[in-house]
Amino acid sequence: MTAWAIVIVSLAGLLLGGLFNAVAIHWDKRLPSVYPPSYCAHSRHRPPTYAVIQLLPFLTSGGKCRQCGQRLEWRYAAGEAATALLFGLAAFRMDSQPELIAALWLIAILSIITQTDLTDKIIPNKVVAAGVIGAIVIRLFIHPLPIWNYGIAAVAGSGALLAIALLGSWVLKKETMGGGDIKLYVFIGLMLGVKLTLLSLFLASLFGLIGGLLLIAAGGHARGKTLPFGPYIALGAITAYLWGDGMVEWYLGLLSF
Structure with a gap:
């Protein structure tokens, strides 16, 4: 698979990682929406809707909620990054x-x-x-x-x-x-x-x-x-x-x- 194809698959993993986070967070909590897929556990503040990739606001805010300043759960940002990495590895490895x-x-x-x-x-x-x-x-x-x-x-x-x-x-x-x-x-x-x-x-x-x-x-x-x-x-x-x-x-x- 070409390098560009691997990059595209990796970016798809980054985007879909947010959806996977949403399913994991909301699967049995009956929250009104599964998007955005993450929120602050302290203030319940959600990232802006335009932030499709939730990893970006996590990094740009230093891992803190812009509303209350408390630490955000790092696990979901790591989940997006890991999904992107694994998608890229799969594209690289698959003949x-x-x-x-x-x-x-x-x-x-x-x-x-x-x-x-x-x-x-x-x-x-x-x-x-x-x-x-x-x-x-x-x-x-x-x-x-x-x-x-x-x-x-x-x-x-x-x-x-x-x-x-x-x-x-x-x-x-x-x-x-x-x-x-x-x-x-x-x-x-x-x-x-x-x-x-x-x-x-x-x-x-x-x-x-x-x-x-x-x-x-x-x-x-x-x-x-x-x-x-x-x-x-x-x-x-x-x-x-x-x-x-x-x-x-x-x-x-x-x-x-």
Whole structure:
């Protein structure tokens, strides 16, 4: 894909990142409008309607509300920037333009659930359902792998996570994973196929372990409390989708020595 095409896709990610923020913020709050997608939690002041890209007023105001001077939530500006970056990476990595559609849908859904899980510690069923419906439609027309591979991946991924959750609950005598994480893997399986879905499970667990240890070491998280696992699932799935084939080949190459 040409450099200009990558830039255009990245800008689309920046614009759509605001929409993803809006869905994440408003999904269950019944606010009168989903635009502008962010507002100050203290004064309820919203950025001007002409500010389509919410990252810009955040940066130009120094991350503070122009109305009351309080710090704005940085997470949503970071979400827009991350979506733009991931859209650009997907455009750079994808050899197939049709498969780019699948990549952008994957990033869109995972961007939303990352925000909701970080903010409300929940992965909304309606977001997962929308993701699954979109994934089925996409894979009916765009499927580098046999269609049955994606179906098996959806069952295997969610089933494996369910088994891990049940084992963790039995060992620790408490709930270790929410149902939303398990349902999310139906969507991920439909998008990634068997090989990359299993790799994403490993990566999500690895990222979650590293993130949890770092938070505990920094004193930002108490032992015994559960961490939202959705962001680590998202990171593992996107990493596996964009770089998984190369990672698997590298690992198999090590085994061949």
